[in-house]
Amino acid sequence: MARIGYARVSTLDQDLDGQVARLTAEGCTLIRSEKLSGGSREGRAExxxxxxxxxxxxxxVVARLDRLGRDTRDVLNIIHEVEQRGAFVTVLDPHVSTQGSMGHVMLTVLGMVAQMERRFIRERQREGIERAKAAGIYVGGKRRLDHEWIRALHAEGSGPAAIARVVGCSRMQVYRVLQEM
Structure with a gap:
């Protein structure tokens, strides 16, 4: 019987250290982590x-339920898959486990709260963007990749796969930047 931790943050500039430290302190023998949105399971290889x-x-083991996902159906499907393997899920904050009978009810409610929170975040973000556009100060999201560096590496003869490794992004992102040229 192993305690396996899973940590997730939504964006590349967020930090996983707090979750990983908490999972380690809880005795997880293996911890996998990733930096991807919890809005869906798509692309979450870890x-x-x-x-x-x-x-x-x-x-x-996860630090909070929203680390598994922000969509109630996804969270419940993940829990179902875990249980199909004879394992169980434990959420540390608040401490809830599917090992007990009330755990399923609590996790369903917490999953619905996480989904509602995600909707509120999107709504606040949309309202903020609309206000910024109305004030004429909206410039779009922060650019996460250095497009000039990618173009320079390409000009030096590096291929998309090599550029992606150096820059720390996917090949698809490199292709998108190169298409803009």
């Missing part, structure tokens, strides 16, 4: 790896 790794009696 989560898929953790679920595939689980064996009967294992425990999947």
């Amino acid at each position: 989560l898929a790896t953790v679920i595939e790794f689980l064996r009967a009696g294992d425990e999947l």
Whole structure:
């Protein structure tokens, strides 16, 4: 029986250290982490790896339920997949586990709260953008990639895969930047 931790943040500039430290302190023998949105399961390879790794009696541990996902259906599907493997899910804050009968009810309610919170975040973000546009100060999101560096590496003869490794992004992002040229 292993305690396996899963940590997630939504953006590349956010920090995973707090979650990883908490999972380590809770005795997780293996911790997988990723920096991707919890809005859907798409592209969350580390989560898929953790679920595939689980064996009967294992425990999947997350710091908060919204680290598993922000969509109630996704969270419940993840919990179902974990249980199909004979394992269970434990959320540290607030402490809830699917090992007990009330755990499922609590996690369903917490999942709905996480989904509602995600909707509120989107609504506040949209309102803020609309206000900024109305004031004429909206300039769009912060650019996460150095497009000039990518173009320079390409001009030096580097291929998209090599550029992606150096810059720390996907090849698709490199292709998008190069298409803008």
